[in-house]
């Protein structure tokens with residue numbers, strides 16, 4: 585006959601899948617009762633977030649373990665933990681990542697967008713390069729699991745070297761780069777889930793020899809889904825830049841990414857508007873092909889500066905140093921330089 589104590593012990597050892605700490609530590613067991621004549625266990629559990637795949641996995645794990653321990657049937661209900669409890673563990677999980685890595689002054693900057701295709705990766709790589717050109721030590725993590733575009737954009741074809749247990753980032757244009765793409769076999773579809781992503785990111789902090797960085801930029805997955813939320817939560821002290829295009833509806837979607845940053849207590853450094861206009865070479869006139877005003881509106885809404893407006897342009901192709909999406913000169917490169925200086929000023933306050 586299974587007892588309430590046994591059930592509490594078993595379930596208490598299982599990790600809260602969102603907060604990654606044993607359920608007993610979060611006081612997540614709300615009630616346990618055993619109906620002796622039916623050998624039925626009834627449980628109420630609180631976890632960090634309801635409704636995800638994690639909850640389904642946890643449900644299976646709990647039912648299996650309690651049945652293995654002797655119950656004939658298990659009834660299970662879930663609730664969300666109180667916000668204070670969630671915050672407590674969110675910051676400790678996050679701090680673990682950052683503690684491992686942090687060498688005192690490294691500034692984490694996540695580059696986020698409301699949707700794909702607005703140029704978030706392009707902005708991430710060019711900003712990283714511009715910061716490096718300004719004399720800063722810069723790392724870039726390509727965490728956009730919907731398309732690992734950073735290696736291609738930077739012209740990286742090699743894989744990082746492994747030095748004993750450590751991974752040495754690939755250095756390109758003065759930036760230390762690590763991409764999930766380095767560790768995923770080509771053409772293998774990967775189904776990413778919170779815990780897997782978390783492990784990958786943890787390894788990026790623990791097992792990569794970053795050196796003493798001034799800035800670590802993260803190209804975040806677009807959107808405001810679970811995956812994006814997980815990544816935001818993993819880096820509690822990270823600051824964020826939101827990328828949008830000038831169309832008002834794009835800015836509206838980007839506002840959700842901004843809201844998510846605020847929800848996870850991240851300071852928003854500013855908004856970057858990409859593909860703002862096309863400059864007609866002959867006349868110098870600006871054509872606002874994708875609309876106008878979105879970046880400004882978003883910055884106002886999020887109460888943050890509009891860091892810059894990048895025109896539509898063709899990246900130069902350099903034969904020797906093939907890097908298809910890096911702007912090395914011209915108005916776009918100048919604008920990145922200006923934005924980098926702005927960021928340096930903002931973050932050294």
Ligand SMILES: Nc1ncnc2c1ncn2[C@@H]1O[C@H](COP(=O)(O)OP(=O)(O)OP(=O)(O)O)[C@@H](O)[C@H]1O
Nearest residue numbers: 700701702703704705706731806859894895896897
């Ligand atoms: N200012 C620009 N002028 C011209 N083309 C640009 C500009 N910015 C980005 N692009 C192009 O737009 C496309 C999308 O850019 P990018 O991959 O950076 O977007 P993204 O927001 O990171 O998208 P995803 O999240 O889907 O990867 C790329 O082909 C890129 O070269």
